[in-house]
Amino acid sequence: MADKPILLTGAAGALGRWLRPRLIEKYGRLRVSDKIDPAPLHKGEEGVVADISNFEQVSRAVAGAGAIIHFGAYSIEAKWETILPANIIGTYNIYEAARLHGVKRVIFASSNHAIGFHEVTKKLDSMSLRRPDGYYGVSKAFGEDMGSLYVDKFDMQVACLRIGSALPEPKDPRHLSTWLSYPDLLRLVTACLDAPKLKFAVLYGMSKNTRSWWSNAGVPEVDYRPEDNAEDYAAQILSHGDQRDPKAPSTRFMGGPYCDIDYVKR
Ligand SMILES: NC(=O)c1ccc[n+]([C@@H]2O[C@H](COP(=O)([O-])OP(=O)(O)OC[C@H]3O[C@@H](n4cnc5c(N)ncnc54)[C@H](O)[C@@H]3O)[C@@H](O)[C@H]2O)c1
Numbered sequence: 001m002a003d004k005p006i007l008l009t010g011a012a013g014a015l016g017r018w019l020r021p022r023l024i025e026k027y028g029r030l031r032v033s034d035k036i037d038p039a040p041l042h043k044g045e046e047g048v049v050a051d052i053s054n055f056e057q058v059s060r061a062v063a064g065a066g067a068i069i070h071f072g073a074y075s076i077e078a079k080w081e082t083i084l085p086a087n088i089i090g091t092y093n094i095y096e097a098a099r100l101h102g103v104k105r106v107i108f109a110s111s112n113h114a115i116g117f118h119e120v121t122k123k124l125d126s127m128s129l130r131r132p133d134g135y136y137g138v139s140k141a142f143g144e145d146m147g148s149l150y151v152d153k154f155d156m157q158v159a160c161l162r163i164g165s166a167l168p169e170p171k172d173p174r175h176l177s178t179w180l181s182y183p184d185l186l187r188l189v190t191a192c193l194d195a196p197k198l199k200f201a202v203l204y205g206m207s208k209n210t211r212s213w214w215s216n217a218g219v220p221e222v223d224y225r226p227e228d229n230a231e232d233y234a235a236q237i238l239s240h241g242d243q244r245d246p247k248a249p250s251t252r253f254m255g256g257p258y259c260d261i262d263y264v265k266r
Pocket of ligand 1: 009010011012013014015016033034035036050051052053070071072073074075076085086090109110111112162163164165166167
C-alpha cells in the first residue's frame with residue numbers, strides 16, 4: 001500500500017473534506033474522488049470525478065489505489081430510488097472494482113442506522129443483529145454484508161465503521177451516546193488502515209462517550225483508542241433537561257429521528 005495512493009470516495013463531503021489534509025499528512029498521497037469536483041486539491045492529492053453508480057468510472061478511480069476509504073454515499077434517509085444507485089449499486093461497484101484491481105483493503109462508512117431499531121437500553125457489540133431504521137440503514141447493512149462476502153470469498157480486508165454522529169460538537173441528548181469527534185474519526189480510519197491483521201471487522205464510529213450504547217471490545221485487531229467524550233458537553237446540552245418524548249420512537253431507539261419516519265407500530 002505504501003507506494004500507492006489511498007482512494008477516498010465522497011471526498012467533497014463533510015467528513016471527506018475534514019479528513020483529506022490529515023490523511024495526506026500521514027500517508028503522503030491521496031486520490032480524492034466524488035461525483036462533484038473535489039477541488040481545490042491539496043498538495044499530494046489527485047482528483048477523480050466519478051459517479052460510484054457507474055462501474056466504468058469507479059474502475060478508473062480504483063485502478064492503482066493501495067487501499068480504499070469508501071465514504072461516497074447518499075448520506076441521509078431517502079426514497080429507495082435515491083438510495084439504490086449511490087448506496088447499493090455504488091457500494092457493490094467499489095468492492096468489485098477493488099477485487100478486479102487487486103486492492104485488498106476497503107474501509108466502508110456504514111452507519112448507526114444499520115442498527116437503528118435497537119432499544120437504547122441495550123448495549124451492542126459488533127456481533128449484534130442489524131436492525132436498520134430505513135432504506136439508508138438497509139443500504140449500510142448491505143455494504144457490511146458485501147464486505148463480508150468479499151473477505152470470505154476473495155480474501156480482501158474490510159472494516160465497516162458504524163458511524164454514530166460525526167460532528168464538530170455534540171448538540172442534543174442523543175449525541176451524548178452517538179457522538180464521534182472529528183479527531184476520533186481520523187484515529188478510527190487510520191487504525192483500520194494500519195491494522196496488520198485485519199480481515200473483516202465491524203466497529204462503532206464513536207468517541208469515548210460515557211453514555212455510549214456500543215462496544216468495540218470484540219474487535220482487538222483494530223487498535224482504535226478514542227480520546228474525546230460527549231459527556232464534556234452534557235451540562236450544556238441538558239441545561240433545560242431532556243425535552244424529548246420518552247415514548248417516541250426517536251427516543252426509544254438508537255437511530256433517533258429516522259425511527260419516527262413513517263412509523264406505524266404503536
Ligand atoms: N456524518 C455522519 O455523522 C455520518 C454518520 C453515519 C454514516 N456516515 C457516512 O459517512 C460517509 C460520509 O458522510 P458525510 O457526512 O461526509 O456525508 P456527505 O453527504 O457530506 O458526503 C457524501 C459525499 O458522497 C458524494 N456522493 C453522493 N452520491 C454519489 C455518487 N453517486 N457518486 C459519487 N459520489 C457520491 C456526495 O457528493 C458527497 O460529497 C457517508 O457514507 C455517510 O453515509 C456519516
